[in-house]
Amino acid sequence: MKSAIAFWNILLKDMKNYYLKPPNISWGIIFPFAWMLMMFLRTKTAFNIEEVFPGIVGMSILFGTTSMLSVTITFERKARSFERLLLAPISIELLITAKIAGAILFGIFNSIVPVLFSVLYFKAIVANWAVLIIGIILLSIISTLLGLFISVSAKEVFEAQTYSNFFRFPMIFLCGLFIPVSALPLIIRPLSYVLPVTYGVDALHHAISENGFLPLSIDLTILVVSCFLLFFISIYNIRRKWII
Numbered sequence: 001m002k003s004a005i006a007f008w009n010i011l012l013k014d015m016k017n018y019y020l021k022p023p024n025i026s027w028g029i030i031f032p033f034a035w036m037l038m039m040f041l042r043t044k045t046a047f048n049i050e051e052v053f054p055g056i057v058g059m060s061i062l063f064g065t066t067s068m069l070s071v072t073i074t075f076e077r078k079a080r081s082f083e084r085l086l087l088a089p090i091s092i093e094l095l096i097t098a099k100i101a102g103a104i105l106f107g108i109f110n111s112i113v114p115v116l117f118s119v120l121y122f123k124a125i126v127a128n129w130a131v132l133i134i135g136i137i138l139l140s141i142i143s144t145l146l147g148l149f150i151s152v153s154a155k156e157v158f159e160a161q162t163y164s165n166f167f168r169f170p171m172i173f174l175c176g177l178f179i180p181v182s183a184l185p186l187i188i189r190p191l192s193y194v195l196p197v198t199y200g201v202d203a204l205h206h207a208i209s210e211n212g213f214l215p216l217s218i219d220l221t222i223l224v225v226s227c228f229l230l231f232f233i234s235i236y237n238i239r240r241k242w243i244i
Contacts, residue, residue: 006090010098018072019106050211053124054204055177056114057136062143062197065107066168069100069147070160078155092235100144107140124208131216132207138223139200145230146197152237176201182213196226 076085085095115132118124126132150163173179174191175198184192192198199219206212212219 003090003094007094007098007101010085010095011101014072014099014102015105018068019102050124050209052178053114053118053208054201056118057111057204058139058175058177058197058201059172060110060114061107061136061139062168062171064110065103065140065143066147066150066164067161068106069103069144070151070164072103073099073148073151074155074160077151092238096148096231096235096238100141100148103144103147104137104140107143108136111136111140126208127210128207131203134220135200135203135207138203138220138227139197141227142196142200142223142230145227145234148234149230149237152234152241171195171197174198176205176213180213196223196230199223199226 115136119126146167147164150167151160153163170191171177174184174188175181175195176192181189181192181198181202199214199222202212202214203216203219203223206216206219
């Protein structure tokens with residue numbers, strides 16, 4: 001019961017202090033629209049929404065979660081408020097889970113806008129809504145954990161943003177967001193398979209057009225394993241760098 005109260009209060013504090021601010025909410029709405037408009041201007045005609053739908057959803061989640069979490073964790077660490085949380089009588093696993101829950105919810109919120117806009121306005125067809133929801137949730141979790149992994153190594157907010165951009169922008173081209181992995185040069189294609197976001201985007205392709213390049217079971221399995229792996233690596237790094 002005490003753990004549930006602690007989890008809820010940490011999540012509520014983060015939502016009020018960081019995620020529910022008007023700039024963040026408006027950014028989560030405007031960002032997907034801007035990319036859809038860019039695609040329309042690039043083609044100057046109607047484009048195949050099923051081809052860009054997964055990429056827009058995936059990028060909205062990736063940029064939203066990594067941006068927010070890497071900044072909030074680094075900011076609280078610099079302000080020493082995170083150290084006060086570490087002194088609380090709760091496990092570090094519960095603390096980190098509560099800290100990343102807000103970013104995960106923010107990533108899911110970011111995905112709602114392009115999903116609704118694509119389905120209602122562009123009349124996109126979703127082949128499997130259950131897989132789409134599961135893919136969005138897993139992609140939000142893995143993107144959040146990538147942000148956590150990055151923020152552990154940063155001491156300043158600008159460092160966290162720099163490290164985040166170092167990982168995020170190559171992912172636009174390597175993870176199948178808009179360029180299929182099969183279309184990449186053979187020499188850099190192995191990098192795509194190392195990045196877990198690739199499998200999240202592929203799961204979205206399965207859900208929307210049933211046109212993934214890997215079996216869905218492999219995508220979901222790698223995503224789940226990557227989530228646990230990144231979570232415990234981040235916990236280990238926090239104990240090693242922030243506590244000891």
